[in-house]
Amino acid sequence: MNSLEERVAELERRLSLLEARAAASAPSVGAAFAEQPIPLASLIAVTISNKRYDPANPSLGSFEDHVWFDCAYTLSTDAKPTRAVKGTLEFADLFGEIRFRIQITLNESLTPGKSLAQPGIGFSYNQFLPEHQWILGTDLKDMRCSFSVLNALYTDGLTESFA
Numbered sequence: 001m002n003s004l005e006e007r008v009a010e011l012e013r014r015l016s017l018l019e020a021r022a023a024a025s026a027p028s029v030g031a032a033f034a035e036q037p038i039p040l041a042s043l044i045a046v047t048i049s050n051k052r053y054d055p056a057n058p059s060l061g062s063f064e065d066h067v068w069f070d071c072a073y074t075l076s077t078d079a080k081p082t083r084a085v086k087g088t089l090e091f092a093d094l095f096g097e098i099r100f101r102i103q104i105t106l107n108e109s110l111t112p113g114k115s116l117a118q119p120g121i122g123f124s125y126n127q128f129l130p131e132h133q134w135i136l137g138t139d140l141k142d143m144r145c146s147f148s149v150l151n152a153l154y155t156d157g158l159t160e161s162f163a
Contacts, residue, residue, distance in 0.1 A: 043076035044110070046089065046147040051140050053125070067136055068122035073147060075110040080154050082110045087149040089121070091135060094142060100131045104147070109155065 051069040056062050071089070075082065084107050091100040102123060110116055126132050152160045 043079045044085065044087070044147045044149055045074045045076070046145055047072040047074075047115075048091075048140055048143070048145045050119075053136060054122075065125040065127070066122050067125050067132070068120055069140075070117070070119040071104075071121050073106060073110060073116045073118070074114070075112050077113040079112050080156070081112060082106075082152050083155050084108075084153040085110060085149055086151040087147050090146050090148060092144040092146070093138075094144065096144060099138075100135045 049070045049072075051067065054062075054066040054068060056065050084105065086103075086105045089102045089104050090098050092098045102121070104121070106116065106118070108116055123132075125136060149162050151162065154160070
């Protein structure tokens, strides 16, 4: 039997997949929900955790401030296994307005239904950029995060572009 933590993690992973599908297939005005196809580019669910700020420390050779967070990517059970994926990690406010984007390349294989952890994803913080101020000053609970696929290289050698 799985531990409680493992069971909760699996439920969170499944919920992330369902939320990604629901967000990708949100119907337009007057359209029935079931009539909307789910774009393949949205079938990677992302979970963001452990956001942190790392100030510059010249005595340790660090001359830039950074914002870091941990990511976990889960490929939908309906998708083909991937060899690599290129896309955009998007951070939106609670109303869905995208406030910050980071280009990401996943050079590790994604297996449908399995989570790929990537700790320590981040960027050099610029205190004068409003989008950097927003990401630093906003709690993760007040953000909606998604991963938009641009290109996928599948394990069978085929590639697909979603741009």
